[in-house]
Amino acid sequence: MQFSSTLLENAVNEFAKLPGIGKKTALRLVLHLLKMDAEKVVAFGETVIKMRQEIKFCQRCYNVSDADICSICSNSMRRPESICVVESIRDVIAIENTQQFNGTYHVLGGIISPLDGVGPDQLTIEALVNRVSKEKTEEVIFALNPTIQGDTTIYYIQKKLQSTGVRITTIARGIAFGGELEYADELTLGRSLQNRMPVESYVSHR
């Protein structure tokens, strides 16, 4: 693409580095910024820089946080006895949006995946085991994606936690609400039959 301004070209190139944004979309965004008030564009740039420079990771659960301990961990209304183990910050936001969980989290920072060079040491597994031994944890709930790597991670952590005697569960797998039986894969449908649940508990949760 030909630009008559290096300033414009540099800004387009910076946006085009972001995932899912090509040159044309980047140009559209930059031309929009060009039309905006200068102070609003300064606010945009400074907010992004401030976010990257000042954001912290919670020392207890490794979620993103403005302080040393995140707003979920420091909230006295949340039950610290229940720890939901997730892969990333994105999963915390997804679960928080359901408003169905009032415990705390533990962000692993990834999942065990030898092919990608990610071993247990790169994740916050040791910190989780320490948390469970020291705090009065009653239950560890795994909310990991249903992949081989996810299952490997559950298996590995579960072995480490066995000696603590804590209750270990995983979120239910099955046919999604709104999903059609005939299009479900055999594994999901098969498992959802094996792990069938009493109708009274199903009805009470709807």
Add this chain to the structure above:
Amino acid sequence: MQFSSTLLENAVNEFAKLPGIGKKTALRLVLHLLKMDAEKVVAFGETVIKMRQEIKFCQRCYNVSDADICSICSNSMRRPESICVVESIRDVIAIENTQQFNGTYHVLGGIISPLDGVGPDQLTIEALVNRVSKEKTEEVIFALNPTIQGDTTIYYIQKKLQSTGVRITTIARGIAFGGELEYADELTLGRSLQNRMPVESYVSHR
């Protein structure tokens, strides 16, 4: 969406203000920035701020520019006698990408559209008329979108330029390359018959 960090939330909100970017995409972009090196994120923010604060508009053609006169107008290889009139900077970039034009541009900054409250005075029409009277202009080529507003703008400017005796043309309208006759609208197809061109000039341009 629930965030445990105000810094993160502010950055997501800033991105979500951009056109075509919703909350989910904004979150994806911000989480990507969070994983990037801090100095790269600072470079991103500063490039955007610098672009908005330092970019100029060429005093001759109103294209975006790093200096008072843009790189196209100050390029001695380009013919200043030929002026291509376009609606916006975006159109300059589109025409430059064809590499078929070696004249200069004039960016109107919009088109006449009474319904949107845009009259001739808000556009750079007077500057164009001045340019044509003062410079040794040979031809003014209109490259505006084929809408009623575009045609109105052409008609208005053409009236203003009539006394100068300059040659006034507009880019060809017709069936696009790769277009199918049967799916073309009647107006385009009808006009392309009226404005038919000799085969030898068609063949020599392919």
